[in-house]
Amino acid sequence: MFTITKQIVEWDGSLYWVKRQIKEESIQSDLIHEYKDYIGADTVLKKNGYLFYVFKVDEAEVVKLDQVN
Numbered sequence: 001m002f003t004i005t006k007q008i009v010e011w012d013g014s015l016y017w018v019k020r021q022i023k024e025e026s027i028q029s030d031l032i033h034e035y036k037d038y039i040g041a042d043t044v045l046k047k048n049g050y051l052f053y054v055f056k057v058d059e060a061e062v063v064k065l066d067q068v069n
Helices: 029-039
Strands: 008-011 014-023 043-047 050-057
Touching (some): 029 043, 029 050
Antiparallel strands (some): 043 050
């Protein structure tokens, strides 16, 4: 069995699932939005020298482990 870990961040009161996190200096500024479209992210967030390519989480609900099996 394996575990899939997803990074979730809060930004301006909304939750986002982080698809990719890269250093801002590692991509040309004119390619930032082109890369967003390439990986299918909704939004690009910038903080502390990093770019976060994210998907907005519209709804979330807690699922008990016994309900999954």
